[in-house]
Amino acid sequence: MSLTQLIKRHKDYKQMFKEEVGNIKALFQCENGSIPFSKQAPLLVPSPMDFNPYIHSGIVGTAYDSWFRAYFQRKNRIMQEIKMESKVLQGYERIQHLLPPKESEELHEKIKNISNLRISYIQGHDVDEEELLRGMIVFAYCEHHHRATIPLREKSYTEPEEVEFRDLKALADHTKNHLPPFFNVQDPQSVKINPIFGITALFTGGADGDLIVDEAMYDIKSTKDYSYKGDQVYQLIGYYILDKNNPAKVFEELIEKIGFYYPRFDQTVFIPTDDLETEVNIDRLWERMMAYHQRTLK
Structure with a gap:
């Protein structure tokens, strides 16, 4: 059972994220300066x-x-x-x-x-x-x-x-x-394709992100629905927590922002992780994640 499936299928696991994270739509920014998750954003593909x-x-x-x-x-x-x-x-x-x-x-x-x-x-x-x-x-x-x-x-x-x-x-x-300019990499050493977050991902039964580049983690959403989705945000935060707590970290550098790339809309939205950690008690959520998995392994 992967992190994605846990959030989708286990109500108590999703509720844990809902209690700790809540709705953080207001924290998102758009790379192009537009309004994140705007209903006016045209579907280009x-x-x-x-x-x-x-x-x-x-x-x-x-x-x-x-x-x-x-x-x-x-x-x-x-x-x-x-x-x-x-x-x-x-x-x-x-x-x-x-x-x-x-x-x-x-x-x-x-x-x-x-x-x-x-x-x-x-x-x-x-x-x-x-x-x-x-x-x-x-x-x-x-x-x-x-x-x-x-x-x-x-x-x-x-x-x-x-x-x-x-x-x-x-x-x-x-x-x-129409590839966003920040996907033109300056430092190839900053890139991790399909990161799996090491031993910490075993707590969730497996997890794999899409892309880490220049200290930013992106999840790709080719959906035709450009709107805020709690499940997707919880999953992205889960990836960030797994990376942060991985003893054999993907990189020495900390992830500075997490976000979604919507290629059908030419939109990329993100949250600086400093803002995320100000709003959400990430360490407490990690402790609750570990406690959940320890209970289910018994």
Whole structure:
């Protein structure tokens, strides 16, 4: 059970965050100086008309995260993810025996080829970018089985749905033309891709963020809903707490701000962690998190 699932599915765990954090919407700032979570912010990358959010949005979101990390590394000449993504492989391992043998073999070969393609892309080589995007959707199909117990897909695992590809391509194309300037890294040593927060994350059953860069932690939200969400804020604060209390810290430097990047809106919102710690008793919340997990382990 991951930090995300704990907050979503365990009412008492979520209540703990709600009591300690409350609503901190007023603490958020916008990188571009606009009003955070404004209802007037235009949706710049809408989904195709035949897009079903209940079926497709989670897949595209996961696929976009994997593509964005690869694009970010390629652009900044950072090579941290140059092997098969473990979440993809673990997802495949959960379903391989449930698939017909031929389909299982085809999927295994497919994800190996996609992994090699993604690594080549990160390393700066010319690749077929449409093939890469389709591959990220295949990765997402597998990764969703790692994250949760869900039924097998009725459709093929190796052939992405066209509506998902069109949405992902539109979002990736927009990102390449409108990447926020703070994602152009000055110090590659300041970057951690997909941080997992070491031993402290074991308290939550696992946790992995999206990106730490220049002492800022960002969670990527490719959703079409640009609004304040308590669950998402609790998750981000949870990541910050895990990083802060990790004895083998990801970096010596402390995280100075935490925030969300919304690529469909060209918006990035954040909270300086000094402001967060003034408003929220972070140490007490960490103590309550540890006490919760110690009770559940008995």
